[in-house]
Amino acid sequence: MKQILLTAALAFSTVFAHAQCAGWNWPEDAAMRSKAEEKNVLYTDALNAENFAGAQKHHLWLLNNTPNLNTSIYINGEKIYNGLIDGATDEAKKNIYIDSLLLLYDMRMEYCNEKQEVVARKAYAAYRNNVKKPGELKNILDLFKEAHELNGNDLPDYMLLPYMSVVYYNVKYLDNLTPDQILEYYEGINEAIDYKISNESDASKRAKLEDYKNKIDGFFVQIFKVDCAYVKEKLEPRFRANPTDIKLAKTIFKFMLEGKCTDDPLWLDAGKVIAENDPSYGLFKNLGLKAKASGDNAQAEELFNRAMEYAQTPQEKSEMYMQMGSMKSEAGQKSTARELYKKALAADPNAKEAYTRIGYLYFTSYEQCRGGEDQVKDRGVFLVAYDYFMRGGNGSAAGDAKEQFPSKEEVFTYNYNSGDNLSIGCWIGETTTIRTRD
Structure with missing residues (x-):
């Protein structure tokens, strides 16, 4: 099957190059048009009946003879080959179907002049079907990288966690990435997911993205030793040379927080850059906690109040009142502390620690x-x-x-x-x- 589809792709590459598939491009020859219409009906009827093998034969005729007929032949082609893959019991035949599915994406990109979305779909299909094959891991990673380059921070949500897992598998099974390369992949994925979280208004979707982020971090720490020595040796020179690099500032801030070396001025410098460009609840919370630990309660209170401006949930807002209440309590200002604890309860009635x-x-x-x-x-x-x-x-x-x-x-x-x-x-x-x- 792979060879048949490949033959079709090569044969029509000069005729249909840069064609569009948005409308219906029926053959001008009457006999060919009649045949194409017949095949279109036959394969769609078979597909609707989930007769994937029956649909494949008629669908293949359209790919070979009218590859720019309409985008639907590629959308439905995905359904056909996914059905054949899921139903295959013979491993060799299953691999042929997988190869055919991936080639289908190539044909769609060539004949329909669609790439940004399609390469992402191809990358995910390659991941779904080939991730357990070590020989395919490098190819899958290259596809994800290409999809990321084309889509930027708009990379589909469903790609984010698989992308980091492919980085992880490449390191674990092939040992083919340097620490700097691992970090570059991680920073890019992290930037995309942070962008999505900050722009997501739906609480349940945002929670799902946060869960992805935590799992991505889990993959990362298994293949990259996060320590302050690496930050100082490798990242600080880059940051000092380009102190407006927000992505790098976020990485430094996070690594130093996890490495427990926040006393270093570099951590605060990175935090200031983030605050100027991408303020968030987590940023001001951590800066506030640092100020509180150092005894600068006035600065801590200011930062906790800034954190509340960006709080996304009642729990986050309540936590800041609790932090400020504990400072007032330690300072002997009991009445003020009580009012802050009551505000914590008003924000989140489940914050029973306030009682x-x-x-x-x-x-x-x-x-x-x-x-x-x-x-x-x-x-x-x-x-x-x-x-x-x-x-x-x-x-x-x-x-x-x-x-x-x-x-x-x-x-x-x-x-x-x-x-x-x-x-x-x-x-x-x-x-x-x-x-x-x-």
Whole structure:
């Protein structure tokens, strides 16, 4: 079959070169037109009945005699040969069908003058059918590379993960790529998927792309040792020579984050370039975390607020409020911290850790809030802390708070009853119910 189709391609290359297949290009000869119309009906009827072998014979006549008849003969040809491939039990015959399918894409590109989309389809078909054949891996990678060059960041979504997996298989089975080549492929794929994620408004589709991205990273780290030494030796000189290279800046930023060498000025320099050209939630979050770790809370707060501007989900927004709340808590600004934790809950009601954080703010306020005249009132901070720990699902912390409840004797002594409402003053301003530790 491969030889028959190849013969057709060569025979008509001079006659139909640069032809278009958008309309119906019936033969001018009446007898040939009648025959072509008959074959078109016969193969489509067989295809609709999923009789792929029956469709193939009539379809082949059209390929040999009217290869620029209409784009539909190539679209339907894919269906025919995919059906034959899936149904083949003989490996040799299956390989013939695969070769024929791939040649079909070549014919479509030649006779219909379609390449950008078709080469991507050919690359994926080659991947789907030949990826387990080591001898085909280099050819498949070349097809993906060509498709990427033609489509740029608009490379179809379904190509992204297979593309990186082909890079992985080439390294694993053929050992035919240098570290620089691996990095170049990875950067290109990563740039495309980042572009798609940033331009995708559908949350479910964006989540799927994020999943692809994580899996692509998984392939990459198996074949490329990500370390700071490589970044400093190989990537920093490139970056210093061209400090506006956003793709390289992203790679450096990510590698140094994973390599835990973010103290190096190069990491911040790369982050600044990204922030100027392609700001994102993840970027400002990581820069904010770095500023927080270094004790620069003012800078961290500014960066966390910038991160919220680009948050895509309620969870992301809530996380930034939690980070800012923890800074205020560490600084002793308990009331401000509580408000930030409440904002985290408002953004994402499932962020139950915020309840626990508020609980600890109350739990640690005993010395600050006790008046020394009423033990029940003084220990009210533990009662309200318990309430918040329970709302956060933190049984262990709730148990610690319960141990600090007033005793039955104290409740009796200060003229209270278990179950009475108790107003907690100080900065807390909450109402709770009296309970005892015994």
